[in-house]
Each structure stands twice: as structure tokens, then as C-alpha cells.
Amino acid sequence: MDQILEKWDEILMTVKTEHDISDIAFNTFLRPLEFYGVTGNTAYILVPSEQLGLSYISKKYYLPLKVAITEITGTEYEIKFILPEQAKSIASSPNKQKKPFYSEAASKSNLNSNYTFDTFVVGSNNRFAHSASLAVAESPGEAYNPLYIYGGPGLGKTHLMHSIGHFILERNPDAKIICVTSEEFTNEVIESIRSGNAAAMNKFREKYRTIDVLMIDDVQFIIGKESTQEEFFHTFNALHSAGKQIILTSDKPPKEMETLEERIRSRFEWGLMADIGTPDYETRMAILRKKIEADEMNLSDEILNYIATNIKSNIRELEGALNKLLAYSNLEKTDITMEIAQKELQNIITPDKPKEITPQLIIEVVSEHFQISLDQMISKNRSKDIARPRQIAMYLCKNMTDTPLDSIGALLGGRDHSTIIHGVQKISDEYESDETTRSLIDTIKKKINPN
Numbered sequence: 298m299d300q301i302l303e304k305w306d307e308i309l310m311t312v313k314t315e316h317d318i319s320d321i322a323f324n325t326f327l328r329p330l331e332f333y334g335v336t337g338n339t340a341y342i343l344v345p346s347e348q349l350g351l352s353y354i355s356k357k358y359y360l361p362l363k364v365a366i367t368e369i370t371g372t373e374y375e376i377k378f379i380l381p382e383q384a385k386s387i388a389s390s391p392n393k394q395k396k397p398f399y400s401e402a403a404s405k406s407n408l409n410s411n412y413t414f415d416t417f418v419v420g421s422n423n424r425f426a427h428s429a430s431l432a433v434a435e436s437p438g439e440a441y442n443p444l445y446i447y448g449g450p451g452l453g454k455t456h457l458m459h460s461i462g463h464f465i466l467e468r469n470p471d472a473k474i475i476c477v478t479s480e481e482f483t484n485e486v487i488e489s490i491r492s493g494n495a496a497a498m499n500k501f502r503e504k505y506r507t508i509d510v511l512m513i514d515d516v517q518f519i520i521g522k523e524s525t526q527e528e529f530f531h532t533f534n535a536l537h538s539a540g541k542q543i544i545l546t547s548d549k550p551p552k553e554m555e556t557l558e559e560r561i562r563s564r565f566e567w568g569l570m571a572d573i574g575t576p577d578y579e580t581r582m583a584i585l586r587k588k589i590e591a592d593e594m595n596l597s598d599e600i601l602n603y604i605a606t607n608i609k610s611n612i613r614e615l616e617g618a619l620n621k622l623l624a625y626s627n628l629e630k631t632d633i634t635m636e637i638a639q640k641e642l643q644n645i646i647t648p649d650k651p652k653e654i655t656p657q658l659i660i661e662v663v664s665e666h667f668q669i670s671l672d673q674m675i676s677k678n679r680s681k682d683i684a685r686p687r688q689i690a691m692y693l694c695k696n697m698t699d700t701p702l703d704s705i706g707a708l709l710g711g712r713d714h715s716t717i718i719h720g721v722q723k724i725s726d727e728y729e730s731d732e733t734t735r736s737l738i739d740t741i742k743k744k745i746n747p748n
């Protein structure tokens with residue numbers, strides 16, 4: 298069963314390719330189908346609404362899906378299409394996990410599958426940014442170019458930007474979208490320059506100048522990097538003059554980026570700037586409700602109210618509180634009462650008590666910031682993409698907590714004392730000498746401790 302679930306996207310794409318199904322037919326009939334579960338050797342496929350045409354789908358896609366499932370999983374299943382009402386009566390081991398459709402194009406573009414317009418709650422704090430994002434998604438390159446979304450940490454800038462990407466790819470799966478953090482962009486510029494050959498630079502330029510949509514997250518980090526700013530400037534011009542869409546996010550408006558080159562600042566301001574503020578109570582409650590629904594979690598309104606009243610300025614923290622309760626409920630196999638919620642969340646939300654900053658919290662925030670898993674953080678993998686976040690975690694654990702170096706090493710995959718000293722020293726030197734690193738570290742610190 299897991300195999301079908303895991304490979305569901307691949308199964309759908311295989312049917313599309315092998316039967317030469319048009320994008321419109323694919324998006325209309327195949328994409329909405331969900332793998333529901335397996336009973337015996339029957340695989341149930343959920344047709345989410347009768348209007349979609351159950352009998353048409355059964356006739357047309359029964360055999361292609363059966364063949365693709367057999368080919369891809371190596372097991373032959375009987376296939377049954379069911380409607381949601383029928384699904385309820387299938388008792389045995391239905392698959393409760395709904396996995397969102399995640400196209401190959403979205404994954405290649407580096408888009409987070411959870412960040413879509415469907416999962417985004419619109420409130421007074423983000424209404425304008427949301428409308429602007431929808432307008433850009435509907436007419437990329439035409440509505441507002443660039444779209445510059447700014448606001449404090451954890452307020453949904455990245456979520457909105459990725460939503461635009463998914464929306465564009467849904468309509469046009471061939472659209473070429475690149476979504477990077479400005480750190481990744483900077484690293485690529487540095488790598489191309491360091492390699493010293495023209496071919497590497499040309500490859501970089503070819504990659505960034507032949508796309509339809511460029512998304513750069515946390516663009517404030519290009520401040521102070523001369524060659525990155527230079528490359529960004531030319532990339533921006535090439536894409537903009539070709540009518541290609543550029544979307545940027547930042548923690549501040551361009552006018553507050555004091556040391557940014559003027560020619561770049563003015564370009565940031567060419568299109569539309571949309572800020573996201575802190576959510577009001579209703580929006581916080583709506584976000585909490587949406588998340589518990591998605592996680593199929595049971596929490597009383599009293600508990601939701603307790604969280605929404607106490608966590609006000611960062612949606613990532615709202616989610617963190619829910620995740621903590623979810624983990625507790627799963628581990629202890631118990632329902633969450635108000636008493637448990639207050640006890641479990643006391644570090645996060647007791648207003649007069651400073652938040653406890655632990656190495657575990659730091660490691661979690663760093664891995665989330667760099668979009669790498671906790672397993673990668675503690676692994677033996679020494680590639681730059683993993684080793685640098687790990688060293689940043691070492692540095693922050695050393696500077697923000699009193700944890701001994703040996704314990705930091707133990708938490709980061711059993712690394713020894715000297716490895717930790719080396720990591721801390723390296724980031725410390727960079728913090729002193731390099732403005733981008735300083736700004737990066739300060740941003741992560743703010744995520745760890747917004748106060």
C-alpha cells in the first residue's frame with residue numbers, strides 16, 4: 298500500500314506520458330484522483346466528486362492506471378474507483394494519509410508541496426500580498442514585475458511565493474521556474490567565479506536567464522556581496538526585459554536596506570511591493586483550525602484560543618505549538634487537555650517567562666531555515682549544503698546556550714570536541730568579516746528567539 302502511495306505521482310505521470318494525455322485532460326480527470334488504500338489485492342482510488350464523471354473515468358483510465366500501478370510497484374492489483382461516500386464503508390486499512398499531488402516540475406523547481414494557495418489562510422494582515430500574488434500567478438510577467446513581498450519572520454512570505462509557483466505549474470507544467478534562497482544564489486555565483494573558467498559562468502547565466510520565473514527568498518542577504526549583486530543585476534535585467542516574472546521576498550522594504558546598491562534598490566521597487574503584517578486573532582484561529590484539520594488532530598476551541606491568544610507575532614511559532622501537542626498526543630497516546638497544553642507549551646507561551654533556548658530548538662530552526670532534514674544535520678554527510686548549516690548550528694548552540702561543546706557534538710551526530718571548535722571558529726570568523734553571514738546569522742537568531 299505504501300508503495301502505491303509513495304509512487305502515486307509517478308503513477309499518474311506515467312499514465313499521462315504513456316497515453317499521451319493532454320494537460321487539460323490530465324488536470325481535469327487524473328490529477329484530482331487520490332489513492333485511498335488497499336484491501337486484500339484491491340487498490341481503491343478515490344474520485345473526489347461525482348461531477349468528475351466516475352463512469353467516464355472508470356472506462357477511460359481503468360486499464361492505464363492498472364498497468365502503471367503493476368509496472369511501478371511490481372504487484373498486480375485489482376482497481377476500484379470509489380466516491381467519498383463509499384470510501385467510508387471500506388473498513389480495512391484505508392490510507393488515511395492524504396498526500397498532496399507533487400509534480401516533478403514542482404519538485405525540480407524546489408517548491409515546498411505544502412505551500413499552496415489552498416493551504417494559505419487569508420486575513421487582514423496578508424490580504425493585499427495574497428491578491429498581488431494571485432494576480433502574478435494568473436499573469437506571470439504581466440501583472441506586477443517584480444513582486445516584492447516583505448515582512449517579519451514566520452509570517453508567510455515563502456508560503457505565498459511558493460504558492461505562485463505551484464499555481465503557474467498547474468496551468469503550465471512546462472513553465473521553467475527556479476526558486477532559491479539568496480544564499481543559494483550567492484553560493485552559485487561564488488562557485489562559478491571560483492572555478493575560474495568561462496564555461497562555468499556561462500552555465501550559471503544560461504541557467505538563470507532562460508527561465509520563465511525567478512523566485513529569490515530572503516533577498517536581503519545579497520547586501521554586501523559585490524559580485525552577487527552584479528550577477529543579480531544582469532539576471533534581473535535579462536529576465537525583466539524578456540517579460541519573465543521575478544518574485545522576491547525580504548524581511549524589510551528596499552528603502553531600509555541601507556547598504557544596497559542604488560541601481561538594485563530601484564529595481565526592487567519597479568513592480569509592486571506588498572507587505573505582510575502580524576495576523577489578528579481571527580486569522581490566527583483560522584490558521585490553527587486549518588492546520589488541525591489537515592493533521593486530523595482533535596483539539597478543543599479552548600486550547601486553540603489559548604494558543605492564539607498567547608502567540609501573536611509569528612505563524613511558525615503557532616505551528617510549532619500545535620506540532621508539540623501533536624507529538625505529545627502521539628507519544629503518550631492521549632487526548633490533549635487544557636492542563637496538558639498549558640504544561641507542554643509553557644516555554645513557548647508563558648509571557649513573563651523568557652523562552653528557553655535549547656540546542657534542540659536551535660538545530661530545528663537551522664535545519665528548517667536551510668530546508669534540510671534533522672537526519673541530514675546529524676549525518677556524516679560533509680557536502681557544503683549540509684556541513685555549513687551544521688556549523689552554523691554549532692556556532693549558535695555555543696553562543697546562545699551554555700551547553701558544553703561535548704554535548705553540542707553529541708547532539709549533532711556524535712561529533713568530537715575539536716570538530717565543534719573548528720565549526721564555531723569558522724562561523725565566528727565569517728560573522729566578523731562578512732556582512733552576508735552576519736545578516737544570515739542575525740535572521741536565524743531572530744527565528745530562534747523573536748524577542
Ligand SMILES: Nc1ncnc2c1ncn2[C@@H]1O[C@H](COP(=O)(O)OP(=O)(O)OP(=O)(O)O)[C@@H](O)[C@H]1O
Nearest residue numbers: 416417418449450451452453454455456584612613
Ligand atoms: N496565512 C497563512 N496560512 C497558513 N499558513 C501560514 C500562513 N502564513 C504562514 N503560514 C505558515 O507559517 C510557516 C512560516 O511561513 P513562511 O516560511 O512562509 O514564513 P516567512 O515569512 O517566509 O518567514 P522567514 O522570513 O522567517 O523565512 C509556514 O509553515 C507557513 O505554511
